């Protein structure tokens with residue numbers, strides 16, 4: 001067996017690591033990097049000592065140490081050789097493929113299936129990214145970086161978000177949504193998903209009963225399930241959440257929290273009626289449960305004034321109100337917010353520090369400027385007109401081409417339309433056929449808490465032009481033929 005030439009770096013007496021340990025580390029690096037393999041013979045201690053300019057005892061100490069660790073063995077008449085190493089210890093040209101410790105499966109992946117290239121996507125509730133004022137955002141971001149470099153680049157104490165954006169959002173919420181919040185009641189998060197997660201961390205304990213809408217938003221369920229909540233579905237109808245059914249659940253069992261989308265119920269788009277809102281708030285106060293109100297697309301309403309959030313009429317502090325800029329601006333900015341009584345905001349800030357410490361203050365400053373200058377308002381008004389026209393185009397096309405296969409109410413707001421399918425049309429099959437024809441939508445069962453089939457489908461129209469909507473519906477009609 002030939003002796004290996006090692007080309008080790010000479011140990012450095014100035015380093016705070018013993019010389020023998022430096023030599024031993026260099027040899028294990030060779031083994032891990034694949035330059036020394038099992039069976040390779042190492043130089044004799046005298047030779048290596050001369051090469052490295054150290055005492056022979058130092059090399060012997062290094063070899064002894066590696067023998068003790070199982071990397072080397074001494075073989076009579078051969079000398080010191082690299083031991084037979086377990087797989088994964090020796091040659092390692094990439095990262096290990098398996099973890100070497102226990103790992104449970106964790107939460108489900110919430111990413112939707114990838115869309116076929118070139119498909120028309122009537123899915124999710126994403127805005128039209130082609131119309132996002134990205135130049136305005138970029139310029140405001142540059143200004144924030146230049147003028148407020150310390151706030152933008154340093155560690156900050158503002159775990160609840162930059163005060164300027166908190167204040168700008170508080171104004172916006174007061175003016176547009178009737179929520180009497182001041183800056184201190186608002187916390188900025190990275191998207192409403194973080195708001196949801198932090199709130200659930202703060203409130204929900206394993207085994208708690210949490211009520212959710214029977215058809216609803218999967219990412220919220222996943223957060224609640226990870227916290228150990230026992231989810232109970234509350235039925236829905238055309239007036240949104242069935243509050244009488246919720247009252248019956250509360251009479252049976254203590255409820256810790258209700259997650260609800262009263263403005264445009266997700267996914268059915270139903271608006272929770274005024275009477276039910278009042279009853280819901282009274283019920284929460286009576287049974288002392290938290291109402292996590294997710295108001296994800298408040299600004300897009302087309303017929304008259306919007307119904308105000310639960311948070312605008314909550315004297316008892318039961319509502320935790322969360323919102324997002326994902327629909328009025330862009331989801332990739334990851335900007336959301338929570339409005340809640342201050343003890344909860346303080347608590348959320350402490351929870352946030354553990355995972356994220358602070359947000360992107362340059363972005364927060366940039367968006368604050370766009371709100372203060374009414375640029376966000378202008379963009380929202382423009383998009384509301386566009387989405388209104390798209391909603392009408394979708395409704396007209398569906399009526400014309402699929403009127404006998406579907407029933408639906410034209411939604412008063414939002415950027416999605418919910419349809420119920422007639423018995424001859426299986427939405428899951430329809431979805432698969434449409435996918436093959438380059439149209440993506442969501443079958444009703446995608447929103448079902450129990451996983452049961454739902455004879456319905458949801459079409460998000462925000463991201464498609466009227467022309468794209470017409471093409472999509474034509475294809476959908478072809479795919480719906482028996």
Ligand SMILES: Cc1ncc(COP(=O)(O)O)c(C=O)c1O
Pocket residue numbers: 124125190191192193194217261266294296323324325326331335336
């Ligand atoms: C019900 C609901 N809540 C919240 C959001 C927005 O989430 P985020 O603010 O994390 O982008 C969405 C987006 O699709 C949604 O449908």
